[in-house]
Amino acid sequence: MSDAFLEKARSFEGRDVGPAEPGADAVNQAMIRHWCEAIGDTNPVYTDPEAARRSVHGGIVAPPVMLQAWVMRGVRPRPAAGGNARDELMAILDAAGFTSVVATDCEQEYHRYLRLGDHLSMTSTIESISDEKKTALGAGHFVTTRSDYHDQQGELVASMRFRILKFKPGERKTGDQPKRPRPAVTQDNAFFFEGARHGQLLIQRCKSCGELRHPPRPMCARCRSLEWDTVEATGRGTLYSFVVNHHPQVPAFDYPLVVGLVQLEEGTRLVSNVIGVDPADVRVGMPLELEMVAFDDELTLPQFHPAPG
Amino acid sequence: MTATTTLAYDDVNVGDVLPELSVPLTRTLIVATAIASRDYQDVHHDPGLAQERGSKDIFMNILSTNGFVGRFITDWAGPDAVLERVKIRLGAPNYPGDTMVMTGTVVEKHDGLVEVAVKGANSLGDHVTGTVRLALPRDTT
Numbered sequence A: 001m002s003d004a005f006l007e008k009a010r011s012f013e014g015r016d017v018g019p020a021e022p023g024a025d026a027v028n029q030a031m032i033r034h035w036c037e038a039i040g041d042t043n044p045v046y047t048d049p050e051a052a053r054r055s056v057h058g059g060i061v062a063p064p065v066m067l068q069a070w071v072m073r074g075v076r077p078r079p080a081a082g083g084n085a086r087d088e089l090m091a092i093l094d095a096a097g098f099t100s101v102v103a104t105d106c107e108q109e110y111h112r113y114l115r116l117g118d119h120l121s122m123t124s125t126i127e128s129i130s131d132e133k134k135t136a137l138g139a140g141h142f143v144t145t146r147s148d149y150h151d152q153q154g155e156l157v158a159s160m161r162f163r164i165l166k167f168k169p170g171e172r173k174t175g176d177q178p179k180r181p182r183p184a185v186t187q188d189n190a191f192f193f194e195g196a197r198h199g200q201l202l203i204q205r206c207k208s209c210g211e212l213r214h215p216p217r218p219m220c221a222r223c224r225s226l227e228w229d230t231v232e233a234t235g236r237g238t239l240y241s242f243v244v245n246h247h248p249q250v251p252a253f254d255y256p257l258v259v260g261l262v263q264l265e266e267g268t269r270l271v272s273n274v275i276g277v278d279p280a281d282v283r284v285g286m287p288l289e290l291e292m293v294a295f296d297d298e299l300t301l302p303q304f305h306p307a308p309g
Numbered sequence B: 001m002t003a004t005t006t007l008a009y010d011d012v013n014v015g016d017v018l019p020e021l022s023v024p025l026t027r028t029l030i031v032a033t034a035i036a037s038r039d040y041q042d043v044h045h046d047p048g049l050a051q052e053r054g055s056k057d058i059f060m061n062i063l064s065t066n067g068f069v070g071r072f073i074t075d076w077a078g079p080d081a082v083l084e085r086v087k088i089r090l091g092a093p094n095y096p097g098d099t100m101v102m103t104g105t106v107v108e109k110h111d112g113l114v115e116v117a118v119k120g121a122n123s124l125g126d127h128v129t130g131t132v133r134l135a136l137p138r139d140t141t
Helices: A003-010 A029-039 A049-054 A064-071 A085-095 A190-197 B027-036 B047-052 B062-077
Strands: A100-110 A121-129 A133-135 A138-150 A156-167 A202-206 A228-232 A236-245 A257-264 A269-273 A287-294 A300-306 B021-024 B082-090 B099-110 B113-122 B125-135
Touching: A003 A085, A003 A121, A029 A064, A029 B027, A029 B062, A064 A100, A064 A138, A064 A156, A064 B062, A064 B082, A085 A121, A085 A138, A085 A156, A100 A138, A100 B062, A133 A156, A190 A202, A190 A228, A190 A300, A269 A300, B021 B062, B027 B062, B062 B082, B062 B099, B062 B113, B062 B125, B099 B125
Parallel strands: none
Antiparallel strands: A100 A156, A100 B082, A121 A138, A133 A138, A138 A156, A202 A228, A236 A257, A236 A287, A257 A269, A287 A300, B021 B099, B082 B125, B099 B113, B113 B125
């Protein structure tokens, strides 16, 4: 990664993140209860007023380790513009390819426990941005932030040092690339896949009346004959219909994936992929040409790219 | 289950071992704890996006790990124990279907304060290692 990038990122060291970030809600019993239920924490000082009154706290307190929850942004999206220094730094790291994030270290000090009605706000400083490190997750930079939490009176109630790793998701090794799903080969369609392995796109033909048909099946729909043979297609056709698949993604395929219904010049249609073209440029009716693609040692399938000219 | 009575400072000794806590990491647990901590990062609830970001599945967020460390300590120490500092480092992610087993040992005590070394391990290795400093009452009578 270029020195200019790291210099730009490092310019954030020592910078305050921005104005104090206030919690959306005051410390309240509902959020404490949800937390304790999810964590399975049965400590009565968090949820049982009577037991809490008898405790050293003299009343309900929030679990100290719940600290960050009081100022979390929640599901609200970040504003598109005008973010704070942390947002700016994250955007710089994102732009350099370090798009994933994982928290690695957290140190919290509690100066006092929080009570119902306390309203926290957080101020943060970006402490450091590490050199690029190789990690099990991928190459990345550790970003360390220090935060102070104040209550509604401005009293410092807790402090935290938090470290995250911003990293590039590891490149998938080619050996790990999953294979395309295998077709379900039957005695009716085996010729099609066998032909593809030999570089031929075969069409089933009725031996009695000469009708072509696809997908393969045992009986002619026109004359009901069970006798058939095959003819080799020229590989020329046009795009009859298509969809561009973005989601859900199956690892063996590249996305966006153009799934097309190809009208062969012989008259039959088959489902295939349209390749070698920007999905945005695919149009119904465009002339196509066969390209046999060997996906691995066992699987070769007909694909189509735009016809030249 | 949190002890109903709190340990007294004088009853705790360096080398004491905390009762083990086994946490079955269901998918529901990972999502519920993330949401209870108001953490809506997709890697904690959306398997597809978690995979795109280089993870094999969704994984527990660090706020919840803190939550389990806190629970593990007061389950042992009791309701009058007061946590002063929690310092943790994350390692192997907590993925759904795994189990995290939490263990701890008292490593230091002075002036009413006790320091406990904690560890939460799953089938991949140590998910969390760290230390917790807590204050215990001198006399619980």
